[in-house]
Amino acid sequence: MRKRRSSAAPPLEEIAGNGLLHRRALLSGGIVLAGAMASGAAATQAAAEPLKDPPWSLQPGDVTPVLQTPSRFEKNVVRILSNPKGEPRTQHARAPLQYLDGTITPNPLHFTILHSGIPDIDPAAHRFVIHGMVREPLEYTVEALLRYPLVTRKHFVECGGNSAGMFSNAPLQATVQQLHGLVSCAEWTGIPLSTILDEAGTDPKATWMIAEGADSLLVNRSVPLQKGYEDAMIALYQNGERLMPGNGYPMRLLLPGFEGNMNTKFLRRILITDQPAMTFYETRNYSPLLPDGKAYRFYFIDEVKSFITKPSFGMNLKEPGYYEISGIAYSGTGTITKVLVSADGGKSWGEAAVEGPAAPKAFTRFRMPWRWDGQPAIITSRAWDDSGAVQPLRADFVAKRGETEEPVKSPYGFPNQHYNSLTCWGVDAKGQIKHVYV
Amino acid sequence: MLLAALLALVYSPPAARAAANTPGLGKPISPSDLKAWDITVLPDGTGLPPGSGTAAQGAKLFDDKCALCHGQGAKGGIANMLIGNPSLTAHGIASNKTIANFWGQSTTLFDYIRRAMPWPAPRILSDDDVYALCAYLLAGNKLIPEDEPMNAQTLPKVKMPNRDNFIIKFPDRI
Numbered sequence: 001m002r003k004r005r006s007s008a009a010p011p012l013e014e015i016a017g018n019g020l021l022h023r024r025a026l027l028s029g030g031i032v033l034a035g036a037m038a039s040g041a042a043a044t045q046a047a048a049e050p051l052k053d054p055p056w057s058l059q060p061g062d063v064t065p066v067l068q069t070p071s072r073f074e075k076n077v078v079r080i081l082s083n084p085k086g087e088p089r090t091q092h093a094r095a096p097l098q099y100l101d102g103t104i105t106p107n108p109l110h111f112t113i114l115h116s117g118i119p120d121i122d123p124a125a126h127r128f129v130i131h132g133m134v135r136e137p138l139e140y141t142v143e144a145l146l147r148y149p150l151v152t153r154k155h156f157v158e159c160g161g162n163s164a165g166m167f168s169n170a171p172l173q174a175t176v177q178q179l180h181g182l183v184s185c186a187e188w189t190g191i192p193l194s195t196i197l198d199e200a201g202t203d204p205k206a207t208w209m210i211a212e213g214a215d216s217l218l219v220n221r222s223v224p225l226q227k228g229y230e231d232a233m234i235a236l237y238q239n240g241e242r243l244m245p246g247n248g249y250p251m252r253l254l255l256p257g258f259e260g261n262m263n264t265k266f267l268r269r270i271l272i273t274d275q276p277a278m279t280f281y282e283t284r285n286y287s288p289l290l291p292d293g294k295a296y297r298f299y300f301i302d303e304v305k306s307f308i309t310k311p312s313f314g315m316n317l318k319e320p321g322y323y324e325i326s327g328i329a330y331s332g333t334g335t336i337t338k339v340l341v342s343a344d345g346g347k348s349w350g351e352a353a354v355e356g357p358a359a360p361k362a363f364t365r366f367r368m369p370w371r372w373d374g375q376p377a378i379i380t381s382r383a384w385d386d387s388g389a390v391q392p393l394r395a396d397f398v399a400k401r402g403e404t405e406e407p408v409k410s411p412y413g414f415p416n417q418h419y420n421s422l423t424c425w426g427v428d429a430k431g432q433i434k435h436v437y438v
Numbered sequence: 439m440l441l442a443a444l445l446a447l448v449y450s451p452p453a454a455r456a457a458a459n460t461p462g463l464g465k466p467i468s469p470s471d472l473k474a475w476d477i478t479v480l481p482d483g484t485g486l487p488p489g490s491g492t493a494a495q496g497a498k499l500f501d502d503k504c505a506l507c508h509g510q511g512a513k514g515g516i517a518n519m520l521i522g523n524p525s526l527t528a529h530g531i532a533s534n535k536t537i538a539n540f541w542g543q544s545t546t547l548f549d550y551i552r553r554a555m556p557w558p559a560p561r562i563l564s565d566d567d568v569y570a571l572c573a574y575l576l577a578g579n580k581l582i583p584e585d586e587p588m589n590a591q592t593l594p595k596v597k598m599p600n601r602d603n604f605i606i607k608f609p610d611r612i
Contacts, residue, residue: 088507088557089516116557130464131472138464139471148461167531199460207612210478217554220478224612271478278481278543280550284535287604293526293533295540297604300611402531415532 016350018343018377023353025369026324074099079109080177082412090115092412093246094181097328098309103154103355103363105184107239112246113159113182116216119266123250126214128234132272135201142250146236148191153233153256154362156330158183158302160259160286163419167401168408171435175314178411179423179435180307185330185363188254189237194229202272210271210279211253211264221262222276223255224300231256231361234267256361257332258300259418261286288417291402299418304331304391306339306366306383307423317431320374329354329364329383336364338384343370345378345424345438346393352381360386372427378436380424394437397421479549483594486548489565490589493582496574499567503556512578517557521578526600538579542604544596547572569593 015022070077077099082092095111105111112118123142131137159182165172166179202225209228212220223232235243235254243249248265255263261281276282276298287295306329311317325343329336336358340349352366366381383391392400397420404415426436469476479485500512509515513522523538537547552568554560563571573588582588582596606612 087516116554129467129472129475131467131476137467137469137472139467140464144461144463147463195460196464199462199464212475212478216560217557218477218560220549220553227611269475271476273478273480273484275480275482275484277478277549278546280546280554283541283543283546287535287540289526289531289533289535290605291527291531294603294605295535296607297542298612299607301608404532405530408532 012371014371016342016344016348018375019371019373020325020341020343020348020350021369021371023351023368026353026367077109079111080181086117091117092182094177095184096177097181097183098176098312098315100309101326101365103185103328103365104239105186105363107186107241107244107247110184110186110238110244110247111157111159111182112244113260114215114246115219118245119215120245121214121250121266126250126266126268128251128268128270130196130200130270130272132210132270133203133206133274134272135203138196138200140196142236145191145234145251148195150189150236151192151233152187152189152237153231154185154187154359155254155256156183156185156302156361156363157254157260157263158330158332160261160299160302160417161414162260162302163305163423164414164416165408165411166419166421166423167403167416169403169405170407171437172408172411173313173435174411176307176309176312176423182260183302183330185328186238187240188233188235189240190233190235190251190254193232193234193253196234196270197225197228197272200272203274205274206272208273208276210273210277211262211267212269212271213248213264214266214268218268219261219264219281220277220279221264222279222282223253223258223262225272227255227258227300255300257302259286259302262300285414286417288401296418300332302330302332302418303420304333304336304383304385304389305329305420306336306381306391308341308379308381308425311379311427311433312425313433313435316433317372317427319431320372323370323372325352325368325370325379325381327366327381329366329381330362331383331385331387331389332361333389334385334387335360336366336383337386339364339366340382341366341368341379342381343372343377343379345426345436346380346422349382372431374429374431376429377427378424378438379427380422380438382422392421394421477549477553479545479552481543481545481594483545483590486545486590486593487565488590489569490587491566491568491570491573492587493570493573493577493584495566496570496572496577499563499570500574503563504571507557512575520575523579536579537575538581538599540600541598542601544572544576544581544593544598547575548593 079093162182233254253264308327352368507517512520
């Protein structure tokens, strides 16, 4: 006879300071509720009123549209534009990551950066060529490429300049979207680039490929050829539908884990060479300056990173009691294996639940049950991946990479590139959340 | 039947095997058909076209086509400063990276101006125009003499002052 589970919930153990609870609390709502009640959070239980039918239950609803859009009550879940009038400069659209959950960024909300607007490309007239140090230069139509064997993989794409405001010497008071919104994660479907490289037949002496888009600037980047054979893809679909125009329709290069700008959108040409082209973007924008005036070159990889999306700046806690701390972890060097969360500014840490199976070079969602006692707290997260990489603490990061001499005023500027240290949210006794450094 | 298929794959001649492994739907394209798109310029000068231009020619072109965004004398406007040599540590890690103080290769100028500029109407400049603009910007930054024309031979030889101040971040990925 199976033993009946006791209805008396065991007391919840705190695994780290300031109320972080064991992640097993996530598996049993009953335990958590008991814990929350014990901590005096009964205030959440407003006096019940007799139920009645609301207006939408009393008449038929709206006509079904061909293309669904979110509820009108979700109007704030939109991207933030850096250049809404389309002035002659780059346009950034930052993803509202603090309002999303899970690991997939919906296509209309996926971040985009366009250096000269979104080209209106007719897929029937688009051409892709591969040439240079190859056995045979080849031209492809999109129609032909759609007949190839396709693969589907989940990967994040992150701008090399994402989180640039974190280089500020004083913490910018800004939301997750403003600070970290230039990263998104999607399920991409396309052709392994190695298939096309093999068809053209690359010269054994070739070491680089120069990818070029069909936008008006013909944005180009040099990519090591070994990445082309490793896991590069010509992506045609994004989360099951054809690419969004801002994400590279009708086809883009996808280089898992490499900075967004290298993932050439509107891909129209790959030149196989034995040297990098030193294009404008790799020469200037994506060569981060170091404190001594030297600079990194070929900073391809977006390294291991995590941040808490909920609760975060802009979402104040109304009362003490139970909250779930939740966030995103990802790494351009592998698969997330562990995320630690702290509620006391890094004095003590507890291991968060990592939703699995974690995919390489993709968003991983972490969750940590938390009972906030109403006292000041500082919540933060730190991630590890299976290559052994660990997210650097801010002091170590700043010692190596530096920070600005003056506070950064706008979260939309780019004082430097490739920030992957921690993000800390300070909760005061009123439940107000500020961005803090520890 | 599966076994037979596997055997057929294993024992087919190499040419047939290649054809079976990839769809092969690309169409061979000739260098002449590729010409209009074959515009990449490499640091050793590969890809630079015939033609030539001087700083004096470039100055006039700059006023007409570039100064609106990049400012009079290329000192910067709504777009980047192109002539100017501020210290790379003047504002710490947020210092302004310019052609004179930062760029490692001179050929980047030709590749980028020809493909992307002027921003509202790219690729209206002739190759001579692009060489002239390269000469104007390099002479303005005191990286070449005022009267030295830029062409496929001279441009790649221009030594950029900051070329040796870069650290390859991930050498094992190249």
